[in-house]
Amino acid sequence: MTNEAAIQKALQYLSSFHRPSQEAMERLQEYCTTGFITKNKNLQPVGHTCRTLYVNIEGLLRIYYLKDGKDITESFEPALSVVARVESLFSGRASRKGIQALEDTVYVAISTPPLFKLFDKHPSLERLFRKVFEAGYVRTVNRLESLQFHSAEEKYRQLLEEQPDILQRAPLKHVASYLGITQVSLSRIRALR
Amino acid sequence: MTNEAAIQKALQYLSSFHRPSQEAMERLQEYCTTGFITKNKNLQPVGHTCRTLYVNIEGLLRIYYLKDGKDITESFEPALSVVARVESLFSGRASRKGIQALEDTVYVAISTPPLFKLFDKHPSLERLFRKVFEAGYVRTVNRLESLQFHSAEEKYRQLLEEQPDILQRAPLKHVASYLGITQVSLSRIRALR
DNA sequence: GTAATTATTTATCATATGTAAAATGATAGA
DNA sequence: TCTATCATTTTACATATGATAAATAATTAC
Numbered sequence: 001m002t003n004e005a006a007i008q009k010a011l012q013y014l015s016s017f018h019r020p021s022q023e024a025m026e027r028l029q030e031y032c033t034t035g036f037i038t039k040n041k042n043l044q045p046v047g048h049t050c051r052t053l054y055v056n057i058e059g060l061l062r063i064y065y066l067k068d069g070k071d072i073t074e075s076f077e078p079a080l081s082v083v084a085r086v087e088s089l090f091s092g093r094a095s096r097k098g099i100q101a102l103e104d105t106v107y108v109a110i111s112t113p114p115l116f117k118l119f120d121k122h123p124s125l126e127r128l129f130r131k132v133f134e135a136g137y138v139r140t141v142n143r144l145e146s147l148q149f150h151s152a153e154e155k156y157r158q159l160l161e162e163q164p165d166i167l168q169r170a171p172l173k174h175v176a177s178y179l180g181i182t183q184v185s186l187s188r189i190r191a192l193r
Numbered sequence: 194m195t196n197e198a199a200i201q202k203a204l205q206y207l208s209s210f211h212r213p214s215q216e217a218m219e220r221l222q223e224y225c226t227t228g229f230i231t232k233n234k235n236l237q238p239v240g241h242t243c244r245t246l247y248v249n250i251e252g253l254l255r256i257y258y259l260k261d262g263k264d265i266t267e268s269f270e271p272a273l274s275v276v277a278r279v280e281s282l283f284s285g286r287a288s289r290k291g292i293q294a295l296e297d298t299v300y301v302a303i304s305t306p307p308l309f310k311l312f313d314k315h316p317s318l319e320r321l322f323r324k325v326f327e328a329g330y331v332r333t334v335n336r337l338e339s340l341q342f343h344s345a346e347e348k349y350r351q352l353l354e355e356q357p358d359i360l361q362r363a364p365l366k367h368v369a370s371y372l373g374i375t376q377v378s379l380s381r382i383r384a385l386r
Numbered sequence: 387g388t389a390a391t392t393a394t395t396t397a398t399c400a401t402a403t404g405t406a407a408a409a410t411g412a413t414a415g416a
Numbered sequence: 417t418c419t420a421t422c423a424t425t426t427t428a429c430a431t432a433t434g435a436t437a438a439a440t441a442a443t444t445a446c
Contacts, residue, residue, distance in 0.1 A: 067342055074338070087334045090327040123316035130323045134283040137330040141280045144333060145267070147340045148373040149260055152403070172424065180341040185403055187425050345433070365394065378433055380395050 001058065001106055003034040010055040010108035013080050017131040024122035031118070033109050037101045046098040050088035051112050056081045059105025060169050064177075065097040073178040076102075076166050082132050083107075102170050152181040156189050194251065194299055196227040203248040203301035206273050210324040217315035224311070226302050230294045239291040243281035244305050249274045252298025253362050257370075258290040266371040269295075269359050275325050276300075295363050345374040349382050 088095030281288030
């Protein structure tokens with residue numbers, strides 16, 4: 001895939017949230033850069049303030065953090081996801097989270113300080129990203145509900161329902177921590193059928 | 194507290210996220226209404242699409258839902274909180290969640306369809322609410338992390354640290370479901386000291 | 387003020403899930 | 417191809433938490 005094609009794909013995807021003015025779109029495009037990262041490499045290390053927003057074009061990323069030395073997966077981010085560590089992006093504080101590629105991944109990166117500046121001149125861009133973040137917010141609220149009161153098995157079955165491909169594409173240890181259970185427990189559940 | 198005072202308090206609080214233009218502020222004020230609800234009453238029942246956003250001025254609200262007939266508290270919303278069932282507000286779908294008063298509560302209500310229309314003319318209002326929602330998003334992400342991998346005791350201690358007053362003000366059954374544990378388990382933990 | 391309701395704690399028991407370690411299976415590099 | 421590493425499953429055991437029911441304690445309604 002050419003850089004040009006990747007950026008077009010990102011812009012098209014972002015436009016699906018809200019179509020910005022022609023000029024806003026052109027300004028936005030100027031801040032898009034493409035990148036490629038190979039499996040298991042880190043796109044962003046733990047400990048830095050998040051100032052870049054990624055659109056995954058092809059591949060699989062995950063956001064993760066370390067809790068008592070253990071690697072916990074916060075989210076899987078497949079193609080056509082906006083990927084950012086929002087708790088850092090919106091607070092300006094250093095993130096304890098990192099972004100890693102679980103597959104070779106093509107992405108588009110947008111630097112957020114200039115992006116947020118663009119909002120002043122182009123309300124349609126602010127509208128667009130407001131909707132992007134609202135959608136992320138909704139996903140997070142729904143996930144919260146799923147974690148709040150489901151058994152390990154229920155959480156597994158829900159993932160199987162909603163993102164079955166993740167189970168093929170990501171190591172099960174990451175799936176386990178994503179579900180908030182141990183890998184042993186996950187293995188047990190999978191053995192049931 | 195007079196209606197006028199409540200609205201001023203709400204506007205002042207909202208302005209702390211982003212100061213809108215004078216005119217935007219005046220338009221916003223026109224859509225603010227005040228209300229009072231007594232303890233245990235429902236502000237919003239389960240099953241309706243969320244089209245109102247509340248600012249809690251004084252008192253305590255909670256967002257809750259029913260899971261297999263059991264009452265689960267999703268969040269506690271004390272004074273100076275923006276209260277909305279975002280998964281419905283942003284998707285237009287009916288919410289399975291309700292809003293209930295845990296104390297006599299004074300609130301300001303803002304109808305969202307006209308509010309969102311105001312955004313077209315007043316980007317500074319869109320900016321303001323974008324920041325309000327971003328802050329909510331960050332809280333939710335952090336709470337997700339707390340639920341993903343903490344024991345019942347850790348979650349209780351964290352609540353004790355961050356919102357100790359909730360334990361005095363809300364029935365423990367709601368605290369238990371909020372933490373994703375049973376009331377019996379919560380009682381055990383509390384008995385440790 | 388008393389009864390009735392609701393909230394909270396305590397007790398007992400069952401079980402899902404965690405921990406640790408070993409066994410098996412898959413993948414990648416030399 | 418062989419070795420080394422990593423991923424996954426399995427086993428055995430410990431334990432936190434859930435479920436149920438009963439006992440107190442606190443609120444509310446009459």
